[in-house]
Amino acid sequence: MHTTMTSLLAADTPTVMTPTTSHLTIEAVTKRFGSFTALDGISLTINEGEFVCFLGPSGCGKTTLLRTIAGLAQQTAGTLIQRGEDISSLPPQARDFGIVFQSYALFPNLTVFNNVAYGLRNRRVERSHIHARVNELLALVNLTGSEKKYPAALSGGQQQRVALARALATEPGLLLLDEPLSALDARVRGHLRSQIKALQARLGVTTIMVTHDQEEALTMADRIVVMNHGVIEQVGTPAEIYHQPASAFVASFIGSMNFLEVTAQGDNQALLGTTSCACLSHTLKVGQAAQLAIRPETVALSRQAGALNGEVIGIEFLGPFQRVTLRLTDADQTLIADVPSRDSTDLCLYQGQVLGIHLPAEAARLYPAGSSQQ
Numbered sequence: 064m065h066t067t068m069t070s071l072l073a074a075d076t077p078t079v080m081t082p083t084t085s086h087l088t089i090e091a092v093t094k095r096f097g098s099f100t101a102l103d104g105i106s107l108t109i110n111e112g113e114f115v116c117f118l119g120p121s122g123c124g125k126t127t128l129l130r131t132i133a134g135l136a137q138q139t140a141g142t143l144i145q146r147g148e149d150i151s152s153l154p155p156q157a158r159d160f161g162i163v164f165q166s167y168a169l170f171p172n173l174t175v176f177n178n179v180a181y182g183l184r185n186r187r188v189e190r191s192h193i194h195a196r197v198n199e200l201l202a203l204v205n206l207t208g209s210e211k212k213y214p215a216a217l218s219g220g221q222q223q224r225v226a227l228a229r230a231l232a233t234e235p236g237l238l239l240l241d242e243p244l245s246a247l248d249a250r251v252r253g254h255l256r257s258q259i260k261a262l263q264a265r266l267g268v269t270t271i272m273v274t275h276d277q278e279e280a281l282t283m284a285d286r287i288v289v290m291n292h293g294v295i296e297q298v299g300t301p302a303e304i305y306h307q308p309a310s311a312f313v314a315s316f317i318g319s320m321n322f323l324e325v326t327a328q329g330d331n332q333a334l335l336g337t338t339s340c341a342c343l344s345h346t347l348k349v350g351q352a353a354q355l356a357i358r359p360e361t362v363a364l365s366r367q368a369g370a371l372n373g374e375v376i377g378i379e380f381l382g383p384f385q386r387v388t389l390r391l392t393d394a395d396q397t398l399i400a401d402v403p404s405r406d407s408t409d410l411c412l413y414q415g416q417v418l419g420i421h422l423p424a425e426a427a428r429l430y431p432a433g434s435s436q437q
């Protein structure tokens with residue numbers, strides 16, 4: 064489904080894609096470098112028009128997976144199907160994608176116009192057509208007027224916008240973004256993040272972005288693929304990944320999380336010191352060492368003593384909320400609670416204060432002990 068840039072610019076109507084149509088199916092892809100396994104049987108379906116982020120710590124295999132999709136690395140085993148075609152053994156030039164790398168990778172000796180026109184010239188597109196298309200693309204990335212400049216005369220953010228225009232020039236079915244924002248400073252990064260997201264939604268081009276920045280993934284992706292040690296830990300919407308982490312690794316990698324050492328009990332309970340705490344249903348054995356994961360913003364504090372209590376040992380003012388560190392009175396463990404600033408007035412917080420702690424059962428998840436290490 065190739066949408067022309069002209070029609071999009073003229074009508075300004077977003078492309079409606081059927082969300083369940085597969086664009087790319089990755090089946091049991093393994094990649095080994097010598098005896099080292101960088102990707103271990105990855106299977107994943109990416110739908111038409113979706114914005115998917117591969118997220119994970121350094122070395123988890125996300126770039127290798129992106130390079131395998133592009134044909135820049137050859138998988139040791141497994142299959143790649145793009146729009147029904149087996150592309151597993153095709154060279155990069157025979158695959159249908161545009162790519163933007165972390166380092167701008169523009170041709171320094173070519174003007175902005177010629178950088179964007181590069182792929183079109185290679186395809187022997189007619190001159191007048193190239194002219195119209197490059198102008199359209201530069202308008203899309205807000206760089207009209209920069210046609211004659213050379214990359215060295217542009218800021219990092221502008222260079223990445225040129226790289227984006229160049230990647231989109233041939234109207235690829237798939238846009239691959241390899242940490243496109245990580246070389247930019249925070250302000251430019253935030254701005255370009257929303258620009259890329261808006262452009263992607265407008266063009267409806269299936270997009271895969273590699274990032275190690277959880278905020279980038281949470282704000283941009285329709286679905287996030289969390290990777291660790293060459294395997295997929297979880298695939299889900301940003302809300303699913305944040306609120307229902309499938310493993311302790313995902314819980315620890317995304318957002319702030321308390322991990323309390325507990326012992327699993329029956330009937331959705333866990334024993335924290337000598338205090339019984341309700342939690343979400345779990346499959347751990349009764350008596351098994353476990354960790355109870357709970358986000359700081361879900362912990363409720365009260366001036367009245369409760370079943371679980373803690374002494375305030377740290378208060379940090381963070382604008383909209385205060386981050387309170389407590390040492391549990393019943394167990395030698397600390398817990399962080401993020402208290403909205405307006406509620407903190409009622410608590411009259413001070414160091415040494417003993418507060419009641421409520422851990423809402425619906426926000427408390429049990430994982431096997433020792434499984435959150437990255």
Ligand SMILES: Nc1ncnc2c1ncn2[C@@H]1O[C@H](COP(=O)(O)OP(=O)(O)OP(=O)(O)O)[C@@H](O)[C@H]1O
Pocket residue numbers: 096099101119120121122123124125126127128275
């Ligand atoms: N050409 C290669 N030869 C040997 N090992 C490699 C090669 N390319 C990648 N690796 C290894 O494979 C693993 C995955 O690398 P990859 O670049 O995919 O990680 P990543 O998740 O993208 O990390 P980063 O964010 O640091 O780029 C790493 O341990 C890396 O050292």
